[in-house]
Amino acid sequence: MRICLLTPDPGHPLLAATAGLLRPRHLVESLDPNAGDGPPADRLGPGPLADVYLLKARTPRALAFARHLEERGAPVINSAAATRFCQDRTGMAELARSAGLPFAATRTTARLADLAEPGFPLVVKSRYSRRHDLVARVDDAAGLRALAERWPDEPVVTQPYLANSGWDQKLWVIAGQVFCARRRSELAEPALVEPVLVEPAPAGAAAGAAHGSPFGPGDLPAERVDLARRVGEVFGLDVYGVDLLDGPAEPVIVDVNAFPGVRGQAGAPEALAALALRVAGRGGASGPRVPGPRGAWWPTSSR
Structure with a gap:
């Protein structure tokens, strides 16, 4: 089998350990879906596609790359649709x-300054998940104003802060x-300006x-x-x-x-290697898994 890791970091412990398990009998390659210029077809180059692709990247370019592979019939774990959905x-x-x-009960607001009578304490998060996004606990109006000044145009979701350990x-x-x-x-203590x-x-x-x-x-x-x-x-x-x-x-x-x-979990590389081989063996015949009861919801924004 030929397995391809779609990631800018093939040395990640989970991926590296999984590749080590597969390589004695299978070809394992890595490809950074964010690298290079031009459309996905140009970046793939000539030759046949891999038997399965493992998508560990979430940028818009990476998702477009994975979606192109799926349109060409290649199986991708996780699907581009499911990966993108979890960003919203x-x-x-x-x-x-x-x-x-x-x-958790979740409320969406276009800007922090638009929050009216939110009730404290509360949890504030960027609506669209990404590296270094906003995740903070706010205990009072002063803390909320400070966050609004630091993140003035950030679409956010808020959730009530629930007592926990x-x-x-x-x-x-x-x-x-x-x-x-x-x-x-990360929400054990309130954040004032920076999460x-x-x-x-x-x-x-x-x-x-x-x-x-x-x-x-x-x-x-x-x-x-x-x-x-x-x-x-x-x-x-x-x-x-x-x-x-x-x-x-x-x-x-x-x-x-x-x-x-999934760092430091005994058995995780073995489980991922087995999944990759199982999906590769199916040849993508079942199609990509997508979110929702009918698999029909594709978010309209990838910010």
């Missing part, structure tokens, strides 16, 4: 709640196999120890495992992350990410 937090919340998923449950799913860790929430940037804690036992107890897939209640898998069905994703508030209350989803890092 408004659409994400609407689809999740319409499907009965316990997603200060940690997030990070669930990652690869073809139905669930991995997890606890990570310190708090928190470096990811080590996964697995180290992250659990920081929280006071080990935390792995065996520690997840069965209903949370089922919930994580249901998210993939609703959003048309094969490789994805689900962020849950960590607390005794009913689970609340606060974010869904297409093809996250």
Whole structure:
């Protein structure tokens, strides 16, 4: 089989480990979908397409590149449509709640200055997910004004800040196999002007120890495992992350990410390698997975 990684960072630990598992018997290549000039057809060059492409990039150029591959019949994990959909937090919340998923109540506003009587504390996020976007907790009107001055024209979504332990449950799913860790929430403290940037804690036992107890897939209640898998069905994703508030209350989803890092999780490279070979073996006959009950919703904005 010929497997191609669509990424600017083929050395990412998950991708590198997956490639290492595949290379003894298969050809593994990498291609940066953001590099080069011209349309996707010119950047692909001559010759046959790979048997499967793994899309770990979210820029508009990368998504256009993946969509071109799909139009030519190549299987892409995750599909361009599903990857793009998860960048729009408004659409994400609407689809999740319409499907009965316990997603945090989400309100969309064109600008922070337009928020009227928001109620504090609240969580403010850029509507369109991207690197270094806005994610902040705001506790009062002064904090909101400061954010509005720093991000004057940013379309945002707001969610009520829900009491929790200060940690997030990070669930990652690869073809139905669930991995997890606890990570310190970037919203544990309020932000005034700049959102708090928190470096990811080590996964697995180290992250659990920081929280006071080990935390792995065996520690997840069965209903949370089922919930994580249901998210993939609703959003048309094969490789994805689900962020849950960590607390005794009913689970609340606060974010869904297409093809996250899944660092330090034993068995994750093996699961990804097996998925790539399985999809390559199908030859894309089933078509790309896309979000929504009928797979018909494609967001109109990619900002």
